Amino acid sequence: xxxxxxxxxxxxxxxxxxxxxxxxxxxxxxxxxxxxxxxxxxxxxxxxxxxxxxxxxxxxxxxxxxxxxxxxxxxxxxxxxxxxxxxxxxxxxxxxxxxxxxxxxxxxxxxxxxxxxxxxxxxxxxxxxxxxxxxxxxxxxxxxxxxxxxxxxxxxxxxxxxxxxxxxxxxxxxxxxxxxxxxxxxxxxxxxxxxxxxxxxxxxxxxxxxxxxxxxxxxxxxxxxxxxxxxxxxxxxxxxxxxxxx
Amino acid sequence: xxxxxxxxxxxxxxxxxxxxxxxxxxxxxxxxxxxxxxxxxxxxxxxxxxxxxxxxxxxxxxxxxxxxxxxxxxxxxxxxxxxxxxxxxxxxxxxxxxxxxxxxxxxxxxxxxxxxxxxxxxxxxxxxxxxxxxxxxxxxxxxxxxxxxxxxxxxxxxxxxxxxxxxxxxxxxxxxxxxxxxxxxxxxxxxxxxxxxxxxxxxxxxxxxxxxxxxxxxxxxxxxxxxxxxxxxxxxxxxxxxxxxx
DNA sequence: GTTCGAGATATGTGATCACAAATAGCGAAC
DNA sequence: GTTCGCTATTTGTGATCACATATCTCGAAC
Numbered sequence: 022x023x024x025x026x027x028x029x030x031x032x033x034x035x036x037x038x039x040x041x042x043x044x045x046x047x048x049x050x051x052x053x054x055x056x057x058x059x060x061x062x063x064x065x066x067x068x069x070x071x072x073x074x075x076x077x078x079x080x081x082x083x084x085x086x087x088x089x090x091x092x093x094x095x096x097x098x099x100x101x102x103x104x105x106x107x108x109x110x111x112x113x114x115x116x117x118x119x120x121x122x123x124x125x126x127x128x129x130x131x132x133x134x135x136x137x138x139x140x141x142x143x144x145x146x147x148x149x150x151x152x153x154x155x156x157x158x159x160x161x162x163x164x165x166x167x168x169x170x171x172x173x174x175x176x177x178x179x180x181x182x183x184x185x186x187x188x189x190x191x192x193x194x195x196x197x198x199x200x201x202x203x204x205x206x207x208x209x210x211x212x213x214x215x216x217x218x219x220x221x222x223x224x225x226x227x228x229x230x231x232x233x234x235x236x237x238x239x240x241x242x243x244x245x246x247x248x249x250x251x252x253x254x255x256x257x258x259x260x261x262x263x264x265x266x267x
Numbered sequence: 268x269x270x271x272x273x274x275x276x277x278x279x280x281x282x283x284x285x286x287x288x289x290x291x292x293x294x295x296x297x298x299x300x301x302x303x304x305x306x307x308x309x310x311x312x313x314x315x316x317x318x319x320x321x322x323x324x325x326x327x328x329x330x331x332x333x334x335x336x337x338x339x340x341x342x343x344x345x346x347x348x349x350x351x352x353x354x355x356x357x358x359x360x361x362x363x364x365x366x367x368x369x370x371x372x373x374x375x376x377x378x379x380x381x382x383x384x385x386x387x388x389x390x391x392x393x394x395x396x397x398x399x400x401x402x403x404x405x406x407x408x409x410x411x412x413x414x415x416x417x418x419x420x421x422x423x424x425x426x427x428x429x430x431x432x433x434x435x436x437x438x439x440x441x442x443x444x445x446x447x448x449x450x451x452x453x454x455x456x457x458x459x460x461x462x463x464x465x466x467x468x469x470x471x472x473x474x475x476x477x478x479x480x481x482x483x484x485x486x487x488x489x490x491x492x493x494x495x496x497x498x499x500x501x502x503x504x505x506x507x508x509x510x511x512x513x
Numbered sequence: 514g515t516t517c518g519a520g521a522t523a524t525g526t527g528a529t530c531a532c533a534a535a536t537a538g539c540g541a542a543c
Numbered sequence: 544g545t546t547c548g549c550t551a552t553t554t555g556t557g558a559t560c561a562c563a564t565a566t567c568t569c570g571a572a573c
Contacts, residue, residue: 042557065524067524077559079556082328083331086331086334090335098284098564099524100524100565120366120370124366183429286526311555322529323528324526324528346554347554
């Protein structure tokens with residue numbers, strides 16, 4: 022609107038500020054979603070700081086954010102640990118995911134374009150490749166990338182943010198599910214149906230396929246959660262000491 | 268499980284730890300939800316610390332949590348401000364609320380008990396009283412308390428947490444809606460229908476009533492958001508300086 | 514062998530300081 | 544009168560320190 026009398030502004034590299042706290046935050050968040058932390062695992066601020074090569078301060082701030090997202094918790098005695106979901110909490114996450122991700126999937130189907138098709142297909146292939154190999158962390162990353170890219174098409178960043186918060190919650194649980202080949206195959210079947218529904222711009226079908234995917238994942242987890250819980254509580258103390266951190 | 272040979276454990280006052288960062292966090296969160304901050308309002312860590320009578324450190328940690336919840340944001344140049352929702356973001360929040368709060372309301376209806384009836388009714392009366400007077404902050408507080416108590420009956424704390432995150436987002440918007448008597452009356456009408464549905468243990472009716480309540484609130488806000496946005500951007504700079512903080 | 518308890522260590526919390534970058538204030542030049 | 548540019552102030556960030564308390568270690572007592 023306003024005529025500039027100075028130079029016509031250089032190509033501008035547009036260096037986005039990236040504080041150390043932000044880097045630590047993203048690193049920790051990705052690690053949690055990829056299942057690199059065990060549920061209930063105990064950590065220390067100083068230990069994480071040393072492992073990440075920073076002072077405790079950025080870690081403190083990053084952990085506060087992740088605490089708000091429910092990834093970590095500070096006990097009554099102010100001890101830091103990875104959040105461990107109970108069976109009913111896992112069902113809550115499942116229901117919330119069905120509601121929100123179903124909404125996003127349906128909306129995405131109606132806003133898909135040709136360029137989206139190729140990108141989604143590409144991510145699907147990457148997911149398939151990670152499933153063929155049995156790399157669980159790689160599969161989790163590819164899985165979230167696949168879903169995220171779809172939901173971005175819905176153009177509802179606020180809702181996507183809420184959905185990602187739920188992903189952070191279930192990330193640690195996946196270390197408990199063994200690299201089960203049958204589970205991965207069933208999961209890929211649901212993913213195939215998601216892809217087909219999106220290609221046909223079929224909103225309800227996309228919602229149904231996403232719902233199935235979420236329900237299947239929840240079923241796989243429910244077979245592991247809460248049952249060994251009782252066994253563990255008498256056999257071995259649940260809280261493990263801090264081990265690797267990133 | 269384990270027999271204690273010591274004293275049979277005293278009445279336990281159970282002093283829950285309450286760090287200064289937690290107090291600041293709750294204080295700020297409540298203030299945001301009650302609409303005591305304006306959208307886009309600029310703040311400073313030191314200013315908040317002084318106003319709250321603490322050092323900047325607890326404020327920093329509390330703000331990180333609220334940043335994760337979307338209440339505050341740090342600009343590219345690391346400046347702190349209250350998040351200002353656009354019209355489309357407000358619609359996203361509306362849709363997500365309909366999905367999640369509808370779920371909680373329906374589940375709450377099927378789990379209501381007699382003691383819940385009296386508590387909900389009591390909160391409804393308090394809401395009515397706040398509506399008769401035109402105390403907007405008081406109405407907002409009573410409104411969230413009413414909804415929160417209902418959703419607590421659904422026994423899904425994870426979902427309730429996500430819902431409260433959305434409340435934090437829309438809190439500041441309400442300072443823009445004038446204490447409109449017609450809006451309050453319509454809103455109380457929806458609340459009355461929520462109450463009736465819960466009393467009859469009618470899940471679908473509760474979901475429908477909650478949906479109407481959310482849609483009406485969104486409509487009231489959409490009449491104020493984004494339209495004066497254009498007017499403001501040319502008339503006066505949108506970013507206000509820091510004023511009162513709590 | 515188990516349990517209790519005192520000393521030592523570990524750990525989150527809050528405060529303070531230093532620094533770099535951004536913003537605001539203000540004067541000079543055209 | 545407006546705009547440019549320099550200076551002073553503000554402000555978020557990161558580091559370090561001190562402290563209270565929780566946790567751990569390990570030995571003594573029954």
